Amino acid sequence: MWWLIDYGFYGAISVFLAWGSFERHILIFHQQLLRTQKQKFFIHYLPLIIISIYIFGFYIFVIYFPPCVNTFDYTSPSCGSSPCYEDIPFLNSWDYIVNEIICTFLETIFSIGLLVRVLIQKRRIRQPISWRKHQKMAFQILSMSFLSLTIIFPQSLIFVVRQVGGENMNNFASGVDPYFFYLYTFVVFLLPFTCLSCLPEVWPKFLFVKSKQQTKGAEIRKAAYRCELQR
Numbered sequence: 001m002w003w004l005i006d007y008g009f010y011g012a013i014s015v016f017l018a019w020g021s022f023e024r025h026i027l028i029f030h031q032q033l034l035r036t037q038k039q040k041f042f043i044h045y046l047p048l049i050i051i052s053i054y055i056f057g058f059y060i061f062v063i064y065f066p067p068c069v070n071t072f073d074y075t076s077p078s079c080g081s082s083p084c085y086e087d088i089p090f091l092n093s094w095d096y097i098v099n100e101i102i103c104t105f106l107e108t109i110f111s112i113g114l115l116v117r118v119l120i121q122k123r124r125i126r127q128p129i130s131w132r133k134h135q136k137m138a139f140q141i142l143s144m145s146f147l148s149l150t151i152i153f154p155q156s157l158i159f160v161v162r163q164v165g166g167e168n169m170n171n172f173a174s175g176v177d178p179y180f181f182y183l184y185t186f187v188v189f190l191l192p193f194t195c196l197s198c199l200p201e202v203w204p205k206f207l208f209v210k211s212k213q214q215t216k217g218a219e220i221r222k223a224a225y226r227c228e229l230q231r
Contacts, residue, residue, distance in 0.1 A: 003083050008059035011099040013188065015051055017148070018103040021110035023047075029117070058099075062091055093163065101156045108145040115141050143194050151187055155180040 026033060026043060034040050068084040085091045158173045158180065165172065 003063045004059055007063070007083070007095075008056060010184075010188070011059065011095065012052075012055045013191075014100050014103040014107070015055055016048075017144075018106040018110070019047060019051060021107045021114070024114050025110065025117070028114070029121075055099075058095075062095070066091075096156075096159055100152065101159070104148050104152045104156070108149055111141040111145050139197075140195075143197065144191075147187065147190055147194055151180075151183055155184060 023044070033043055062085040063083050066083065066085045066088075068088060070084045085095075155177070158177055161172050162169050
């Protein structure tokens, strides 16, 4: 179950982010494709259903029904840290290249492409480009792409070099590879903060609640102090 949650959800994040960055093009430039409920189902909901079936079907198969035998070393602190399918070149390459590397680069390409497409569309209709108006979208797209690339790209490069170089490159960057491996987990933790930084309209709610609680607490302390003075 831990492997399914760990590997499955990490893989799902990359795939869903790639699809979400592509779907933004449909929502902005092809809204006519989502007019009817039937179109919404086939263009919006059906791809999400197919992606969910693929992701969980793939990881359920390779983790619970692998064409190998999982081994566990109960004397090691990292007993069973990785499933055995990672020792099968085809499955390991498919998981890492298709579910992570390709999806990460597609997300970056679609996201930056959306920003470029919006600017080109503005210029084509001779509408003045207000950078202040597009600042929010640009910051959101570039921050999410920067987060994915800076953390995932180094590990992806190491993996590709090892696969292409063969046995002579098996130890390539072996000293820094463990750091990039665990650094990849920060994508999950930093992604909500990155999304929240792109939604400034949400911030005042938190600040208002906090300031309201502080004001209420100050009033209670003042009332208690007055009661003590009266005594």
